[in-house]
Amino acid sequence: MRNVRLPFHMSSVSLCSATVGALAVVYIGLIAVVMSYAAMTVEFSQSVKTDEAAVAVLESQYLASVSEITHTDYRALGYVAPVAKIFVPAKSVTALR
Amino acid sequence: MRSQFRLRIRIVLAALIFVALLAIGRLYYLQVIHGAEYDQKADRQFASGGGGLFDRGSIYFTRKDGTLIAASTLATGFLVAINPQVISNPQSAFELVSRIASTTAISKETFLAAALKKNQVYVEVAHHLSSEQGAALAAKRIPGVQVLKETWRYYPGGTLASQSVGIVSYGSGDELAGRTGIEAKYNDTLVRSGDSLYKNFFAQLFSNVGNLLVDTENVREGDIITTLEPEVQTRLENDIKEVNQRYSSRESGGIIMDTKTGAIVALATFPSYDGNNLQTVNPALLGNPLVEHVYEFGSTMKPLTMAAGLDAGVITPQSTYNDTGCITVDKYPICNYDHKARGVVPMEEIILQSLNVGASWIATQLGQEKFRTYFTKYFGEKTGIDLPGEGRSLISNLSKPQQVTYDTAAFGQGIAITPVQMIRAVGALANGGVMVQPHLVSAIKLDSGITRSLDWSKTTQVFSAAAAQQTATMMTALVDTKLENGKAKIPTMSVAAKTGTAQLTDGRGGYYTDRYFHSFVGFFPSYNPRFVILLYTNDPKGVQYASETLDATFLDLVHYLIDYYAVPPDRGVALH
Numbered sequence: 001m002r003n004v005r006l007p008f009h010m011s012s013v014s015l016c017s018a019t020v021g022a023l024a025v026v027y028i029g030l031i032a033v034v035m036s037y038a039a040m041t042v043e044f045s046q047s048v049k050t051d052e053a054a055v056a057v058l059e060s061q062y063l064a065s066v067s068e069i070t071h072t073d074y075r076a077l078g079y080v081a082p083v084a085k086i087f088v089p090a091k092s093v094t095a096l097r
Numbered sequence: 098m099r100s101q102f103r104l105r106i107r108i109v110l111a112a113l114i115f116v117a118l119l120a121i122g123r124l125y126y127l128q129v130i131h132g133a134e135y136d137q138k139a140d141r142q143f144a145s146g147g148g149g150l151f152d153r154g155s156i157y158f159t160r161k162d163g164t165l166i167a168a169s170t171l172a173t174g175f176l177v178a179i180n181p182q183v184i185s186n187p188q189s190a191f192e193l194v195s196r197i198a199s200t201t202a203i204s205k206e207t208f209l210a211a212a213l214k215k216n217q218v219y220v221e222v223a224h225h226l227s228s229e230q231g232a233a234l235a236a237k238r239i240p241g242v243q244v245l246k247e248t249w250r251y252y253p254g255g256t257l258a259s260q261s262v263g264i265v266s267y268g269s270g271d272e273l274a275g276r277t278g279i280e281a282k283y284n285d286t287l288v289r290s291g292d293s294l295y296k297n298f299f300a301q302l303f304s305n306v307g308n309l310l311v312d313t314e315n316v317r318e319g320d321i322i323t324t325l326e327p328e329v330q331t332r333l334e335n336d337i338k339e340v341n342q343r344y345s346s347r348e349s350g351g352i353i354m355d356t357k358t359g360a361i362v363a364l365a366t367f368p369s370y371d372g373n374n375l376q377t378v379n380p381a382l383l384g385n386p387l388v389e390h391v392y393e394f395g396s397t398m399k400p401l402t403m404a405a406g407l408d409a410g411v412i413t414p415q416s417t418y419n420d421t422g423c424i425t426v427d428k429y430p431i432c433n434y435d436h437k438a439r440g441v442v443p444m445e446e447i448i449l450q451s452l453n454v455g456a457s458w459i460a461t462q463l464g465q466e467k468f469r470t471y472f473t474k475y476f477g478e479k480t481g482i483d484l485p486g487e488g489r490s491l492i493s494n495l496s497k498p499q500q501v502t503y504d505t506a507a508f509g510q511g512i513a514i515t516p517v518q519m520i521r522a523v524g525a526l527a528n529g530g531v532m533v534q535p536h537l538v539s540a541i542k543l544d545s546g547i548t549r550s551l552d553w554s555k556t557t558q559v560f561s562a563a564a565a566q567q568t569a570t571m572m573t574a575l576v577d578t579k580l581e582n583g584k585a586k587i588p589t590m591s592v593a594a595k596t597g598t599a600q601l602t603d604g605r606g607g608y609y610t611d612r613y614f615h616s617f618v619g620f621f622p623s624y625n626p627r628f629v630i631l632l633y634t635n636d637p638k639g640v641q642y643a644s645e646t647l648d649a650t651f652l653d654l655v656h657y658l659i660d661y662y663a664v665p666p667d668r669g670v671a672l673h
Contacts, residue, residue, distance in 0.1 A: 012102070012106075013105060013109070016109065049152075049171060049173055049248065050173050050228075052155075052170060052171065053170070053171060053172050053173040053248075053251070055167070056167050056170045056171075056172060056251055056253050057253075059166050059167045059170075059253040060253035060254070060255075062166065063166070063253055063254040063255075063257055063327060063331070064255075066327060066328050066331050067257075067331050067335075070328075070331045070332050070335045071335060085589065
C-alpha cells in the first residue's frame with residue numbers, strides 16, 4: 001500500500017492544527033452571526049409589538065368614534081328621516097361598453 | 098520516524114479524549130446534577146429587559162368588509178420600581194418622579210410606603226406609564242428609581258363585547274391566563290410560552306434544537322378572529338343599555354346571528370364592564386348571562402310549538418280550535434293573557450294574539466311523547482357555542498306524566514333555557530328547519546402565517562322546511578298587522594317576529610304576579626333571512642308586556658341592519 005502524498009509539504013500535525021484553527025474561526029464567526037441574528041430578532045419583535053400597541057391606540061379611537069356616532073341623535077342635529085325610499089335597479093359601476 | 102508519528106497521533110488522540118471526557122463530565126455536572134437549579138436560573142435570565150414581558154395573542158373583531166379590528170391586544174409602556182435600600186429621601190424622590198408621571202399614575206402613599214420596605218431591593222410602585230413618560234423618567238436617572246418596559250392586556254373597545262371577549266387575570270396561582278369569555282375558551286391558542294418574543298435565540302439554539310425543527314407550541318399559537326362586527330355590536334349595546342336604563346331592569350341582553358352559518362355578529366348584555374379597569378368591576382358581571390343563565394322565555398316559545406305541530410302533521414295552518422279563554426289541566430288553570438275567549442279561531446291567531454290556550458291545545462294534539470321529542474331536539478343539548486360555562490337547559494318537566502307541564506311548556510313556562518339555545522332554535526324557523534351551531538370565532542390566525550378556518554358546519558334538522566315557512570308566515574303577519582298596530586310594517590321588507598312575556602319565578606315553586614321576563618325574537622327577510630335577533634330584558638319596572646319594552650329596540654336594529662348591510666328589499670318594490 002502506497003502512502004498518500006500531499007501535493008505540498010506539510011506534516012499531519014500542522015494540517016490538523018490548521019483545520020482546528022479554521023474550524024475555530026468558523027465557530028466564532030457562527031457565534032457572531034447567531035448573536036447578531038438574536039439581537040435583531042429581539043429588536044424587531046419589540047418594534048412589532050410597539051407598532052401593534054400604537055395601532056391598538058388608533059383602533060381604540062376608531063371604536064370610540066363608532067360609539068359616539070351610534071350615540072348621536074341625528075334629529076337633535078337637525079337631520080330628518082327620509083319620507084320615502086325609492087329602490088331603483090343598480091347600474092353597473094364598470095360602465096361596460 | 099513512523100513510530101514517532103504514531104506516538105504523536107496517540108498523544109493527540111489521548112488529549113482529545115481527555116478533553117472530551119472533561120466536557121462530558123462538565124455536561125453531566127451541569128445538566129444532570131445541577132440541571133434543575135440551572136433551569137430555574139435560566140428561566141429567570143432568559144428574557145432580556147424587563148424580566149419576562151407578558152406576551153399573548155390578539156382577539157379581533159371582523160368588520161363587514163373583512164377588516165380586522167383588535168378587540169383584545171397588548172399595550173406597551175413602562176413600570177416604575179424602586180430600591181428602598183438606595184432611596185435616602187423618599188419625599189424628594191417622589192416629587193421628582195411625580196413631575197413626569199402624573200399623580201393619578203403614581204400614588205404618593207404607595208410610593209412612600211414602598212420606600213419604607215428597607216429589607217427589599219425591588220418594589221413596583223406604578224404601572225402603565227406611556228413611552229414618553231418612561232423615557233423622560235429614565236433620563237432623570239433618579240437614584241434608586243428604575244424604569245422598566247412592560248406589556249399588559251389592553252381592550253381598545255373598553256366595554257365593547259367585554260363579556261364575549263373576556264378577561265385575563267391571575268387565578269389561584271401566579272399565572273396570567275384567560276379567565277372568562279374567548280380569552281378563556283381559546284387560552285391554549287392565545288397563550289405564549291413566555292420565550293417567544295424576548296427569547297435568547299442563542300441559548301435556545303443550543304438548549305433545544307429539536308424545537309427549532311418542530312415547535313409543538315408554536316404550531317398552535319395564534320390570534321383569534323371573531324365573527325363579532327364592531328359597529329353592529331356597538332349599536333346593539335347602545336340599544337340594550339337604553340332599554341335597561343329606561344325600565345330599570347335587572348339586566349338586558351341581545352344576540353344577532355347569521356341564520357345560515359350561526360356566526361354571531363353581535364352579542365351584548367347590560368350591565369357590562371371595561372376590561373381595562375378590572376379593579377372596579379363587580380365580579381358578578383364577569384359571566385355571560387346569554388350563555389350561562391337559563392330563563393323561562395314565555396310566548397316566544399309559541400312559534401316553536403307551532404312548528405312542531407305543523408311538522409308532526411297534527412295541525413295545518415287551516416286547523417281551528419275553540420278558544421275558551423281559560424282551560425283547566427290537571428286541576429291547574431291555563432288562561433290567555435287577558436282571560437278572554439276567542440271562539441273558533443285558526444292557528445295563525447295563536448301567534449298573532451299570543452293565545453296560551455291555543456298553544457296548550459297544540460301540545461295536547463301532539464301528545465306527550467312527540468312534544469318531548471321536539472323540545473328535546475330544540476333544547477336537549479348544549480349548543481356548543483365557543484364560550485365557557487354554557488348552561489344546561491331545565492326541561493326535566495317534560496319527563497313528568499302530568500299534561501299541565503307540556504301545556505305550559507308550549508307557551509314557554511315551566512321550562513328554562515339559555516338565550517343562546519333560544520336563538521339557535523328560532524334560527525331553525527328562519528333556516529328551513531335546520532338548527533346551526535352558534536359561534537363567535539371564525540378562524541385562528543396562526544403565528545406561522547396560516548389562517549385556519551374553524552368548522553361550524555354541524556347542523557340538525559328539527560322540523561321540515563314547510564313547517565318553518567308556515568310558521569314564518571304567521572310571524573310575518575304579526576309584524577305586518579299587530580306590532581305597533583301595524584305601523585311597524587316595512588313595505589319593502591318582510592320581517593317575522595314574536596314577543597314573549599313570562600312571569601318570574603319567586604324561588605318557592607310559584608311565580609310573581611307583577612314581575613316579568615320580556616323577550617323578543619325575530620328574523621328578516623322572512624323567507625330568505627339574513628339575521629335572526631333575540632332580545633330580552635329581565636324584571637323591567639313599571640311595564641307588563643314585552644311589546645312595550647322591546648318593540649322599538651327590535652325595529653331599530655332591523656332598520657339599522659337593513660341599511661348597514663344593504664339587505665335588498667324582498668317585497669313591495671316597483672320595478673323601473
